Amino acid sequence: xxxxxxxxxxxxxxxxxxxxxxxxxxxxxxxxxxxxxxxxxxxxxxxxxxxxxxxxxxxx
Amino acid sequence: xxxxxxxxxxxxxxxxxxxxxxxxxxxxxxxxxxxxxxxxxxxxxxxxxxxxxxxxxxxxxxxxxxxxxxxxxxxxxxxxxxxxxxxxxxxxxxxxxxxxxxxxxxxxxxxxxxxxxxxxxxxxxxxxxxxxxxxxxxxxxx
Numbered sequence: 231x232x233x234x235x236x237x238x239x240x241x242x243x244x245x246x247x248x249x250x251x252x253x254x255x256x257x258x259x260x261x262x263x264x265x266x267x268x269x270x271x272x273x274x275x276x277x278x279x280x281x282x283x284x285x286x287x288x289x290x
Numbered sequence: 291x292x293x294x295x296x297x298x299x300x301x302x303x304x305x306x307x308x309x310x311x312x313x314x315x316x317x318x319x320x321x322x323x324x325x326x327x328x329x330x331x332x333x334x335x336x337x338x339x340x341x342x343x344x345x346x347x348x349x350x351x352x353x354x355x356x357x358x359x360x361x362x363x364x365x366x367x368x369x370x371x372x373x374x375x376x377x378x379x380x381x382x383x384x385x386x387x388x389x390x391x392x393x394x395x396x397x398x399x400x401x402x403x404x405x406x407x408x409x410x411x412x413x414x415x416x417x418x419x420x421x422x423x424x425x426x427x428x429x430x431x432x
Contacts, residue, residue: 232300232315232426239302239310243403247331262349269331277320278333280347280403284302288316289369290338290404 242284247276291417294319294386296337296428317421317428319407323354324383324391330354333405337419337428341408342366344396345376350405351398354382358398366397374401390432 236254238246245265247257256276259265269276282288298315305311317337323330333350345366351358361377368374376397385391394411413419418431 233297235300238300239304242302242304262347262353266331266353276331278331279299279318280334280405281301282404284304285306285308287303287314288301290336290341290402290406 238281239284241281244281246279246281248279250275250277252277291431292388292390294388294390294416294430294432296430298423298426298428299334315426319428319430320387322385324385325354329385335405335407335412337412337421338406338408339413339419339421341406342410343408344382344394344411345402345406345408346396346398347403347405348377348398348400351377351379351396356398358400361398364397366399374399 241258244258245262246255247269249256257268259268296317296319299318300313300315303311303314318334319337320332320334322332348358356379358377361379364376364378365373366376376399378395378397380395381393382396383391383393392415416430416432420429
């Protein structure tokens with residue numbers, strides 16, 4: 231089954247933290263460092279990702 | 291045989307005006323960095339069979355307490371022959387869901403932001419890596 235992440239289209243080129251089910255974005259930031267800082271107060275299990283810019287296809 | 295599971299995560303593809311063209315799904319695996327007895331929060335790495343080596347953003351290395359620029363410098367060439375400078379570090383401990391972990395080499399760069407898991411240092415740690423695009427899973431046998 232394909233995973234869906236609610237509202238992901240609004241987070242181009244951002245670092246994001248997903249909730250435990252990996253279905254919703256609960257924090258976002260421009261840098262990994264800032265994301266970790268924002269997450270210091272949460273005890274929830276989170277999953278981190280860096281989203282690339284969404285414009286066009288991606289070939290790393 | 292023990293198997294780790296990766297998954298295909300969704301990414302929007304838009305035109306230059308931000309209009310959604312399609313959703314694409316790219317193969318990732320979640321892992322943590324193990325630093326002594328401390329574990330980082332899980333992070334997604336792109337399972338990139340086209341990448342020679344593991345290549346991570348320098349800002350991650352810095353947050354792990356690594357002096358990135360003290361690594362051995364290398365050049366990595368990417369799409370469109372674009373070249374970036376990387377700094378190689380060894381002994382980076384990656385821990386996966388099942389508790390499986392290994393130490394590996396990672397090239398860190400200030401010029402990339404995506405975590406790429408490549409041939410040397412990731413794929414070569416497994417007996418078999420199977421991409422199942424239809425099922426949207428990746429199986430990594432070790």
